[in-house]
Amino acid sequence: MTTATLEKSPVAKTDTQNSPVPESNRTASPIVVPRHRFQRNDEGLLFTALLPGVPAENLDIQVENNYLRLKATAKAPEFEGYRKVHGEFTQSDYQAAFKIPSGIDASNIKAHLERGVLSLTLPKLEEAKPIRIQVN
């Protein structure tokens, strides 16, 4: 299994010009690309993204024109009467989009969200799978 590094990943960084999300759909809260990685194996691709604080109902994944777009809103814990004295993260919405590589069966992409980690399995098309040719 090969692992793509974060830098080489095809996910668009916060590129507002080429963002697949129309201007009108953007919200005021900060939007970040989640920490993620791609892994390739014989079956296809595995995309993993860290979405802490995101319950399944707050996650929206769409495939359109060969692009996969995901949007997620984290449920921010609210503490009434408390003041924040130290912050290492800001509660943000997550957004990512990437072009589905050719040879992927886009209609069979499976998503699984567990404990704040999203796993997307992008299986190869049958005809794109390697075929071993028997030598007689």
Add this chain to the structure above:
Amino acid sequence: MLQLLDQLSRSWSPAFDFDFFDREFSRFFPSFQHSGRAHAHPVNLYLNQDGAKAVLHAPGWRAEWLKLSVEGNKLHLEGVVPDDVEQGSLQFGNFHRVINLPFRVREDSVAASLEDGVLVISLDKREEDKPKRIQVNVA
């Protein structure tokens, strides 16, 4: 000059309460120490008169891999990945964070919940560290 140094070192009593100093200092400046990958597990801290809430991002972590302990005004947060889980992967890597709180924690008050990869810890102040209002009687 040497004499002065000597005097100073003599006035440095070993009975000096370092804990007290630490506590008093952190009363105004909660401090954070960590080992492991920096900010892989960011923490936010919230305070009120009676205690604190700490929020830690730990996506993918199981509750049994996280260890919490308090020691005076220190909150230790430790994450240990079992051997059969890939270390140093996207979400996993052992870590140990120490948060110096501006008060001493009532040990039996510590409660934590882990939901969707977010750990929320609540901690109460010890009674003696809570601010006290003194009634002024007017004669």
